[in-house]
Amino acid sequence: MATRRISDGPASYLPQNDIARRQELIWQIHTLSETSNWDGTLKTTSRKAVFWGLLHTLDITGLSNLLEQTRKNSEDRDRFPRSRAVFDIAYRCGTLPRIFIGQPGEAKEGDVQRSSVEPARARERDDRRCIITGWPGTLEVCHIFPFHAINRLDDTKEAILDMSNVWGVDRIQELRRRLCYSSANIIGTAANMLCMDRAARKMWSQGLFALEPMEDNIDHWEDDYNFVEMTGTDGRRPKVMIYGIQLRFHWLKRTTLQSPVARADFAAHPRELWRHEEEPQLQSCLFDTNNRPIESGRIIKVFARDKAWLPDKEILRLQWDLLRMHALMGRADPNIYESAFTFNQLKEVDWVAFRERRRQWLDNCFWEDS
Numbered sequence: 001m002a003t004r005r006i007s008d009g010p011a012s013y014l015p016q017n018d019i020a021r022r023q024e025l026i027w028q029i030h031t032l033s034e035t036s037n038w039d040g041t042l043k044t045t046s047r048k049a050v051f052w053g054l055l056h057t058l059d060i061t062g063l064s065n066l067l068e069q070t071r072k073n074s075e076d077r078d079r080f081p082r083s084r085a086v087f088d089i090a091y092r093c094g095t096l097p098r099i100f101i102g103q104p105g106e107a108k109e110g111d112v113q114r115s116s117v118e119p120a121r122a123r124e125r126d127d128r129r130c131i132i133t134g135w136p137g138t139l140e141v142c143h144i145f146p147f148h149a150i151n152r153l154d155d156t157k158e159a160i161l162d163m164s165n166v167w168g169v170d171r172i173q174e175l176r177r178r179l180c181y182s183s184a185n186i187i188g189t190a191a192n193m194l195c196m197d198r199a200a201r202k203m204w205s206q207g208l209f210a211l212e213p214m215e216d217n218i219d220h221w222e223d224d225y226n227f228v229e230m231t232g233t234d235g236r237r238p239k240v241m242i243y244g245i246q247l248r249f250h251w252l253k254r255t256t257l258q259s260p261v262a263r264a265d266f267a268a269h270p271r272e273l274w275r276h277e278e279e280p281q282l283q284s285c286l287f288d289t290n291n292r293p294i295e296s297g298r299i300i301k302v303f304a305r306d307k308a309w310l311p312d313k314e315i316l317r318l319q320w321d322l323l324r325m326h327a328l329m330g331r332a333d334p335n336i337y338e339s340a341f342t343f344n345q346l347k348e349v350d351w352v353a354f355r356e357r358r359r360q361w362l363d364n365c366f367w368e369d370s
Helices: 019-035 040-046 049-055 060-073 084-101 117-125 147-161 169-179 198-205 278-283 313-328 335-340 348-365
Strands: 139-143 193-197 209-213 220-223 239-251 299-304
Touching: 019 040, 019 049, 019 060, 049 313, 084 147, 084 313, 117 139, 117 193, 117 299, 139 198, 147 169, 169 313, 193 198, 198 209, 209 313, 239 278, 239 313
Parallel strands: none
Antiparallel strands: 139 193, 209 239, 220 239, 239 299
16 A cells, blocks of 8 residues: 655755865865875775765765774775775775666576565555656566666675775665675565656666655554444544655756766866756656656655565665766766776785785674674
8 A cells, every 4th residue: 555645846966964064074085085195096096086976975974984084094005994995995886886777687597586476565555656757557666776786796795895984884784684695685575666657767777866765754644444344333443554755856967077987176066067958858758647847856755554565765875875976977888887997907916915804804894694
């Protein structure tokens, strides 16, 4: 069962609080990398659009923690991963958007089988309508975290783990529980699904818009209309808890940057680089049932009787962060990520040492899941 209420309002996909302070922190992080004793490879990494885009998705707390952590360890080039990894993550955060906007990989033996039950639950929850436009008809059940990523769980796990320096250990552990283990992940469940029409699904898969999960608590009690036995003239229907999640729709204007590995101007704010002509063009592609264009700021509410059927907030948050990064990097061809963000340029002995140091640190930071 689902009840959806949608309204419109202005919104930006960039953090709106303390813009000047955020810009100051980003510039300090950049300056620290430029004046550090790190080698040329690390400094080159820290100048890339992918790192600039990542920083502009972080809040004040995340930026402050990153700056402090980097400042404490910037003089120790051999310490791993607390100094080097701050900028080595640019390689990994470049691979993550590809998971959302790349092409499905080849199926492998032992893949999780698609369930017919879970998509049916998602359709029932979303009232068999597109959650973006409200239109029924040609409906597709879309995975928030793409189903084809099951084929690359090891790569997904490593990419997520490497983001702990900027997203924090708690968030990484939550994502691991949901995504990184074939026996327990929720990739194939209704919690990882949303219903959209074909036009909306295609635009979402291209990273043209993103859905921001909001913190408002919209759980509430409703009369149980499935309960039909009522006795006496004063008979009342029992109440049932309805769980909800609220999302905000954003068109993602891209910047003028050409690729995630392009050199970025860390003194510039993304608004200075936006392609402003894009949003009116995008709005002309999607219309609601009242024939109004879908605009940034539209509020989408999804409800379900079973909390496990709701779209998962942590996975939505991952989608929100990565698609914004993709737009900030200029929304480049997904194939760029595959070739640009590898460690093939490292000598074999360095790569072995890198993986071993990283493994030892992760063993100290995270428990092993059975």
